[in-house]
Amino acid sequence: MxxxxxxxxxxxxxxxxxxxxxxxxxxxxxxxxxxxxxxxxxxxxxxxxxxxxxxxxxxxxxxxxxxxxxxxxGDLHLVNNEEDQQKEVALALTQNMAKKTLINAVLGCVLIPVICNFYSMILGWRVMAAERPLSRVTRQRLILAVIFNTIGFYIWLGFGLKYFLQHR
Structure with missing residues (x-):
């Protein structure tokens, strides 16, 4: 064989x-x-x-x-040319930025409130501006980041401020 x-x-x-x-x-x-x-x-x-x-x-x-x-x-044209490779590199960069968006959203819920959430939102806007249309992976990461940002803001701004103001 x-x-x-x-x-x-x-x-x-x-x-x-x-x-x-x-x-x-x-x-x-x-x-x-x-x-x-x-x-x-x-x-x-x-x-x-x-x-x-x-x-x-x-x-x-x-x-x-x-x-x-x-x-x-000219009967066959394979798609793996430089333009497609550049598109793949750009896609990889925006997907990586979407990953950072999700990580910062989770950190905003767990460790560093509000600051990481705002940074996550800024990164999310940059991803949406750079990648059109959004790939499935990027879209999932951004949706999860929005969910974690919402949870983070709800916890830290709803209960966290009350807790810190009461123990002040």
Missing amino acids: SSYVFLTECADFGEAQVVKSFLVSQGFHPKVRDEQMRAVAPHLQNLLGKLIIEIPEEEAVDASQALESLESR
Whole structure:
């Protein structure tokens, strides 16, 4: 049994199927890494990353040349270019900022009241201004941050001020 090696990566499942079917029609034996996992559990797409097409090691050079010849004719355009990579970097940055938003919201509830909540709100506004439309991961983090900020403000401004004013 031969070992499989990396051939190319695809942005989505449709593109991977087109590339795979082209390679099969040329007599190669490609496989899409995690293909069954993505078919059974499509909600894990974000965790698994891009689709990787692998090919048996002895077919790698010929398959690569076949894909390059198809791309050079203009019949096939793979999406993994610099513009898409820049978009992915920008998305990663805004998702990281959304993560910081959530962390500060939780800290505002637990340790440092109000200050972390305000900082969390500022970061949330920056995320919403930078990422249009919001990705699923970013949207979930921002929703959780709003929930924790609401809880934090309710606890610290409702009960915390009364407690500190009474024991003053």
